[in-house]
Amino acid sequence: MTSSPAAARLSSLRALLFDLDGVLTPTAEVHMQAWSRLFTPYLRERGIEQGYCDDDYFTYIDGRPRYDGVRALLSSRGITLPEGLPEDTPGLGTVCGLGNRKNAAFNETLAEAGVAPYPGSLALLDAAVTAGVGVAVVTSSRNGVAVLVAAGLRDRFDVVVDGLLAAERRIPGKPDPDTYLYAAELLGLPASACAVVEDAPSGVAAGRAGAFGLVVGVNRGVGADTLLAQGADVVVEDVAELIPFLPLSAGADGPTTSTS
Numbered sequence: 001m002t003s004s005p006a007a008a009r010l011s012s013l014r015a016l017l018f019d020l021d022g023v024l025t026p027t028a029e030v031h032m033q034a035w036s037r038l039f040t041p042y043l044r045e046r047g048i049e050q051g052y053c054d055d056d057y058f059t060y061i062d063g064r065p066r067y068d069g070v071r072a073l074l075s076s077r078g079i080t081l082p083e084g085l086p087e088d089t090p091g092l093g094t095v096c097g098l099g100n101r102k103n104a105a106f107n108e109t110l111a112e113a114g115v116a117p118y119p120g121s122l123a124l125l126d127a128a129v130t131a132g133v134g135v136a137v138v139t140s141s142r143n144g145v146a147v148l149v150a151a152g153l154r155d156r157f158d159v160v161v162d163g164l165l166a167a168e169r170r171i172p173g174k175p176d177p178d179t180y181l182y183a184a185e186l187l188g189l190p191a192s193a194c195a196v197v198e199d200a201p202s203g204v205a206a207g208r209a210g211a212f213g214l215v216v217g218v219n220r221g222v223g224a225d226t227l228l229a230q231g232a233d234v235v236v237e238d239v240a241e242l243i244p245f246l247p248l249s250a251g252a253d254g255p256t257t258s259t260s
Contacts, residue, residue, distance in 0.1 A: 006214065006233040010245040013213045015134035015187050015194040016124075017180055019063070020144055020162075022199035022220045023239065024121045024137070025151045030113060031141075032057050034106035038098060039073060048077050058222045063200025065140045065163055065173035066099040074098075086167075106143060115150045120240030125156060127243045136183040138196075139163065140173050159186045175202040177210030184212075197239060204230040216242065 022028030032054060039052035052073075060076055061069035067083075074081060074095070084094025090101035117125075128135055136159035137144060144162030148154040161183045163173070172178045177191075184194045195214035196207030201222060207215035208231025217227030217235040224235040236242065 020139035037105040038102040063202035120238040175205040177206045201230045
């Protein structure tokens with residue numbers, strides 16, 4: 001583990017705020033497949049010489065709200081489209097239309113492949129709950145609840161801040177820290193009492209911008225150096241590495257929870 005002295009700060013914190021895709025579940029891979037199913041033919045059809053690749057996912061898309069990801073990828077190729085509306089059909093040539101086309105591809109891939117939580121993430125979650133540490137999910141995905149249900153994790157979280165809730169409350173998405181700050185508020189805790197657990201550079205940047213007590217980067221392929229550069233205090237390959245640093249007990253006056 002990189003910089004384990006920083007991880008030791010976890011013992012004094014009262015909540016873990018988990019990203020979903022790539023942290024709790026391997027659905028980041030499903031998202032990557034869905035984005036590829038969207039942009040590979042789209043760029044080819046437009047005659048764009050620089051085709052879509054996995055590096056594009058990590059650079060422009062990972063961790064961002066869906067339409068922000070569409071906008072960022074298109075901008076990297078010099079393409080500007082009308083914004084459209086969230087209700088746009090997947091066939092429309094708008095930012096929202098393309099985002100909805102990606103979402104349809106994601107749901108198709110999820111239905112075909114299913115999803116299960118990472119064993120190490122499930123072990124950390126169980127250990128945190130046993131220790132009385134609060135837990136929440138903070139994801140840019142509008143499919144967050146559906147993924148939690150598919151993975152059998154929905155009943156473990158009273159607080160879920162996903163893309164739908166963020167849009168409804170007009171909360172800016174990652175890399176802004178606001179969704180994480182809102183989750184901490186729902187738990188009744190200051191940011192300084194919470195750890196952010198993220199695999200996306202934009203999510204790590206959000207944790208750093210929010211002045212959280214600890215920002216944990218989970219290296220699922222983007223690289224430890226990138227996560228550290230974005231502000232991670234510690235980088236792990238498997239979140240189960242954090243279990244020894246959990247408090248033995250959060251105490252009788254442990255964190256309160258509030259249903260989102």
